[in-house]
Amino acid sequence: MTYKQAQERYGIQGRSNVLVWLRKHGQLNWFKGIEKPNTVGNGMLDSPSTQIPEQRIKELEQQLEETQLKADFFEAVVKVMDRDFGVRISKKRKAELLRKKR
Structure with a gap:
């Protein structure tokens, strides 16, 4: 196409x-x-529709593990930034943003 x-x-x-x-x-x-x-x-050799369920499960488990490692890494970075540099990295709530705008 x-x-x-x-x-x-x-x-x-x-x-x-x-x-x-x-x-x-x-x-x-x-x-x-x-x-x-x-x-x-x-990195996928076969499309999800041509893979057997066991292959797809294994691939999804690998993706989940990688995602969890990334999340752990980013959480550690945020903790170090807060602890060592005093920089807070977090999402502000909508209500807090509205109060600050007033």
């Missing part, structure tokens, strides 16, 4: 958005306009 076909089919107006999406998720041959498997991607 070309980006023009994707724009027409899905009603997307921006060309760059379509190109980014097709590069990431689509199966686009940039030279001939013929569909082919995308060799560049996010």
Whole structure:
């Protein structure tokens, strides 16, 4: 599918958005306009629909573990920033923001 076909089919107006999406998720041959498997991607060899459940579960468990490690790392960074530098990094609540604006 070309980006023009994707724009027409899905009603997307921006060309760059379509190109980014097709590069990431689509199966686009940039030279001939013929569909082919995308060799560049996010590390998944098979699409989720072609994987057996055990493969998909294993992949999701790996993603979960990586996400948990990232969350732990960022929490540690926030604690160090607070403890060593006195910088508080936290989301402000909506009510607090409204009070400060008044």
